[in-house]
Amino acid sequence: MPTLVTATIKKRCRYCRKSTLNFLKSLCGELKELKGVVLLENKPISTCSLEELSKKMALVLTEKIRGFNLNVFDLVASGQMPYTNLFHQLKETHLKVVRKAMEMTGISSLAQKPLHELSDGNFQKALIAKALAQQTQTVLLDEPGAYLDYGSKHRLFEWLQRLAREQNKCILASSHDLHLVRKYCNKLLLLSDGRAELLDTEIAITRPAFLALGGSYL
Amino acid sequence: MKLKYGILFLLVVFLFAMFCSIFYGGSGALSWSEVNSANFIFWEIRLPKTLTAILAGFALPTAGLLLQVLFRNPLAGPYALGISSGASLMVAVSLLATQSIGLGLFFGKSVLIASALSGSFAVTLLLLAISSRVRSNVVVLLIGLMISQICGALLGTLEYYAEPGNLKNFVLWGMGSFSGTNYKDLFILLLFILMSFVMLLFSIKPLNALLLGDEYARSLGFNISRTRFFLILISSLLTGICTAFCGPVAFVGISVPILSRILFQTSRQEWHLLSGVLMGSSLLLFADALSHNLIPDSSLPVNIITTLLGAPVVLYLMFKTKQW
Incomplete structure (x- = not known):
């Protein structure tokens, strides 16, 4: 490819x-x-x-996601959902991927920030980090x-x-x-x-x- | 609040509430020795009532939480969306119809359960059909309110033409009550709740994915229509079965999940389900104990207590947090 x-x-x-x-x-x-x-x-x-x-295949759309106490880490970690067990339990291997994705997009320091407090640029990065964490x-x-x-x-x-x-x-x-x-x-x-x-x-x-x-x- | 400590604290509150409900939840307090001996009041009245309240405390917040995620709206709940009213209407129809032709004894509670379930399921399906056409959440909520009003009006019509004897029973049922269940009813209630619980276990991951919206949930590998179907099935089952035995208990389904989200800053729905169950049953147990003790020699309907107890707390907390 x-x-x-x-x-x-x-x-x-x-x-x-x-x-x-x-x-x-x-x-x-x-x-x-x-x-x-x-x-x-x-x-x-x-x-x-x-x-x-x-x-x-991962998807990044423009629509905003907010509410339900979602923060950056949750969003990026959701990219690992296809690989986790029935309860989306994040083991060390999953966490590694999530951390790497956040590092690559430069949003590691924002991990605990609620999504509604992010700037547009950082929100876009968080979405892309999610797509990276999906490993597609x-x-x-x-x-x-x-x-x-x-x-x-x-x-x-x-x-x-x-x-x-x-x-x-x-x-x-x-x-x-x-x-x-x-x-x-x-x-x-x-x-x-x-x-x-x-x-x-x-x-x-x-x-x-x-x-x-x-x-x-x- | 730290999650684990918070849950532990809620567990203590829950045990205390259970204690209050068993010992003080009736006319006159029970003593230890009365509980230890094979006491009729304890075994046949207090304990079934307390257990019913606990099961209702499981069912309603869980249904509310699922509906809030499903409609992506913090103000969704079995009572607010008219699902409880749908169940009430169907119960009224079947009760008054079977009683007027004298079949009530023949069918007994299975008719009650079936009609409540069909009512709650019908309203939820209707709402979902509408919400797929209407994009705005506020409109869906308003439609739910309208459904609730229409069911209320039809209910009023039925009550207007009902016989006085039936009427009082029905009005009392409509105000919510945990007494009037025996162990056989409890068993049925438990069976339905266990069924929902098993389905819930398989729905937790898609539920968490659904927080991101339909498109992302799908791209993460979840079948949206199947997830929706299961969430509706679970919430209608829980609301319907609860309404059949306890009447339409107001407020718990909507307020407890909101409270839980404000107290615990996590997006993981399994924690909110757990804390919701603990908070919901504590609230109902306290409400039950209070309803028997607030006014001497009389007992208030549970609905009044749950609303008066919970609404101000939620209002206060909603004003304090900015994010919705």
């Missing part, structure tokens, strides 16, 4: 009327495919059990950096890029920020007019579909 950061470009397709979020949801099997089949390791995703999927080959992100300021966005993408290279993960993020996409992603998945094209970034940015999305202003 190649190391890559791929970005899909947000645009409502005229024919399939799907947003990129729905596209991501189809990819992880939450929504049924309208057309075609999603394959994961050459296996149709609809034939994979949820348990199997949870060990192969693939990570899907919906508009990471949507609520972040300019600098934090770049830091996040830079970091995602490094993650993809060093951890050999496939990271698929949806974004409508063409600057970020061009700078940090090595492949682009262009969604337009009901068609999807996976191209190397250098080639993708010359395509009419990319230009039509606003690429001509870059």
Whole structure:
């Protein structure tokens, strides 16, 4: 599996009327495919059990999670749920993974902080740490950096890029920020007019579909 | 509060409450020697009543906690969402119907149980069907309130046309009471609670996952519709069976989980279930003991005590904590 950061470009397709979020949801099997089949390791995703999927693909959405006394540690530790016993008992091996994930995202010092007290950037990091703790080959992100300021966005993408290279993960993020996409992603998945094209970034940015999305202003 | 010490403290409170309920929970206090000897009042009245209160104290907070997670709303509870009212309505219908054609003796309590369960299950399913269409939690809560009101109105109609003898019994039942259960009833109650407990053991992990929202819970490998179904089944079973034997006991189902979340800053629901059970049964035992002693030579309905006892505490704590 190649190391890559791929970005899909947000645009409502005229024919399939799907947003990129729905596209991501189809990819992880939450929504049924309208057309075609999603394959994961050459296996149709609809034939994979949820348990199997949870060990192969992690999800990061933009929606906030709050309440119920949830803190950062709880959120990150939930990434280990596919690997723990019936009562989600965290043994030393699980804790190690959780700590590592928090270290990598730089939120170790926030472990005991309630989720509702986090800044948007740290919340995003906590979610990504959760996805890392899930130990999956693939990570899907919906508009990471949507609520972040300019600098934090770049830091996040830079970091995602490094993650993809060093951890050999496939990271698929949806974004409508063409600057970020061009700078940090090595492949682009262009969604337009009901068609999807996976191209190397250098080639993708010359395509009419990319230009039509606003690429001509870059 | 440290979790383990907190639970230990609650355990002590629980034992004290049990003591109060057994020795003072009736007209006149019992003495040790009376308890030791084969005393009729102790064995046939006090003990079944105390045990009923403990089981109800298990059932209601647990149901409330599950509903709060299910609807992602701290104000959800069996009473607030109209689930208790649904059960009451069905009980009233079956009671008044069977009594009017003289079948009450024939069917006995199994009809009561079946109708309460069907009522609570129907309301929960209805609520869930609505909540999948309506995104806002507040709307779901309001719909629950409306269901509760509609059930109340239908209940009022039934009461209006009921015979005076039946009416008093039913009104008393509606105010909640732990007396009136014998050991056979207790056995049935225990059976249902054990059943729910076993299902609960398998639901704890998905319950914790559900705190993050449906999408994440699913991506962590949990089947959301199955989890929801089990949570509804458990909470309806617990509410229904409790309502069948003790009447619609107000307030405990909603307030105890809130209290537990405020006292124990953990997101692990198994701790809240444990502390909720201890707090809920203590509250009901105290309420029972108080209801017999507050006014001399008379006893108040349990519902009045539970509400008066718990509501101010929760209000105070809710104002003190900012996070919801």
